[in-house]
Amino acid sequence: MNRLDNAxxxxxxxxxxxxxxxxxxxxxxTGGDQLKQELDTVRSQHAELATVTDDVCTxxxxxxxxxxxxxSR
Numbered sequence: 227m228n229r230l231d232n233a234x235x236x237x238x239x240x241x242x243x244x245x246x247x248x249x250x251x252x253x254x255x256t257g258g259d260q261l262k263q264e265l266d267t268v269r270s271q272h273a274e275l276a277t278v279t280d281d282v283c284t285x286x287x288x289x290x291x292x293x294x295x296x297x298s299r
Contacts, residue, residue, distance in 0.1 A: 230279065230282070230283070234275075234276075234279055237272060237275065238272075240268075241268060241269065241272055244261075244264070244265050244268055245265070247261065248261050248262060248265050
């Protein structure tokens, strides 16, 4: 699960970096529309990945619980 948590943290960090970059670009008022579209796309992908990650975590926890129950018999 550690690799999954690390990947989610890296993704969140990348989104934060994009947010900061967008702020800088918008402050200069150059290319902001394209960067905003890209950021919106990344945010949408992040939301989808977060949903998948939650599902995977739930399923893994369930599988681990079943394996532990089977092994403890």
